[in-house]
Amino acid sequence: MMGANKLTIAAARDALRKGDLTAVDLTMACLTAIDAGDGLGAFVHKTPEIALEQARAADARLAAGNAPSLCGIPLGIKDLFCTKGVASQAASNILKGFKPEYESTVTAQLFGAGAVMLGKLNMDEFAMGSSNETSCYGPVVNPWRCDDRELTPGGSSGGSAAAVAADLCLAATGTDTGGSIRQPAAFTGIVGIKPTYGRVSRWGIVAFASSLDQAGPMTKTVRDAAIMLGCMAGHDPKDSTSADLAVPDFEAALTGDIRGRRIGIPREYRMDGMPAEIEKLWAAGTAMLRDAGAEIVDISLPHTKYALPTYYVVAPAEASSNLARYDGVRYGHRAKLAAGDGITEMYEKTRAEGFGAEVQRRVMIGTYVLSAGFYDAYYNRARKVRALIKRDFEQAFAAGVDAILTPATPSAAFGLGEMANASPVEMYLNDVFTVTVNLAGLPGIAVPVGLDAQGLPLGLQLIGRPWEEGDLLNHAYVLERAAGFVAKPEKWW
């Protein structure tokens, strides 16, 4: 089958089961597309031997019948996931050469379901960034373009987003601490869902901010997101914050019927200086859900404006603690030492050489807000405001709102290098619509809804009740069908 790499998971699954396609052929199509797509910088460690071995095993399983949905489906894996025997370096020089002796729970579950790993995907270093420019491998280029500039695919899951949008793989894993699945999904015209905190095990995923991190699928359609999330989710005793809840059949939740459901439109998300195109898209999405029979209600989430500063206290605080393990002793890089250097010099030189500028900045901010004398003023205050942000959502849901519709990003994809002279805080504004969801631990999904005047994709975000990913995906499915977004980037790579 020509162009099998362009299939959705659902279409490939059906073709594989019918015998119209083999997993080996499908995998070969993706491997060919990956080699032709080096200009995108999405795949940073290719694993064709593993892929073909897994594909052959998948074909045998398909032939035997009763193969799971992901059997034979080729995926890209974000470099943040530990994969046994395969480089897993979180796009950081400090983990150069690190090959885990173990497999993350998420990838183990995906491979257990028969999925095929094509390789590891580029990202921002330790998932800290919104443009993929903090990666030790260099930036990913967005397959979408509107002039001769190279655009960012967003971050931190920029390699995952670009690889899916450019049909290098059928889908990819992402992780989302403040918007790292949803913002790149919106910038590349694909679907990305961050599940409820605790739905997907964090075990074996390199930690950034443990109370915010969640993994999720990045896919071409909402149906694919439902299929893949079902395989990623589930209780894991190795992650103490993993929820001991049954995983429903998310695909079965896609009924396309949202009549009578209440959609909240939060007034605080109407930011000053919001581009007219984003406002128009939001209004159009609202109309689509209304036309599908939902009731639209205005809601208030009064602490929204404090979400970014809260996030930029809590996330660096947790990062400074999590990243203390990179000390040049147990794995990764160790600096060359001068005569007479002791262990403190070893730590300091190793971390200065191994961490990039943004990671160093966040580790130091985190160190500062946790240090004696400032802990109450910054960290404890931020945790209190976080409780208020969560309460805002709880009150909206208690008042009968089923889902909340917002823009996914404050703009379309911007040019690589364009933010080079911006302050760190300006870059952080990319997360303005997405961080609230991480702070409150809720599920959120980005759905492509339209193109801007330059022809770049724009997405909307739906936020759901905790543990109600099935319901959230159904709302997203209705929005996807109404928007009818079918545009693809024109191939230049």
Add this chain to the structure above:
Amino acid sequence: MAIDIDTARRVAHLARIRVEEDDLAALAGELSGILNFMEQLGEVDVTGIEPMTSVTPMRLVRRADVVTDGNIQAQILANAPDAREGFFAVPKVVE
């Protein structure tokens, strides 16, 4: 809250990240900019609000206090930059 050069030096040391003396002024400026952004949190009335400790209300899971893993010395040392005789090796820490 502005961070001066001495504070920047202290934070870098606490974080065990070597920063050259010439780079401290720029670092202090960047950190001040970020902290300035966080100052907005001072506007929020947090009277009577407990700091959030758990994202979803759940009890920390406990398990029986028994050995469930081990005897994997080679795997644990496999990625070490310097492993000798079954140990991680580091510069001398005691005279």
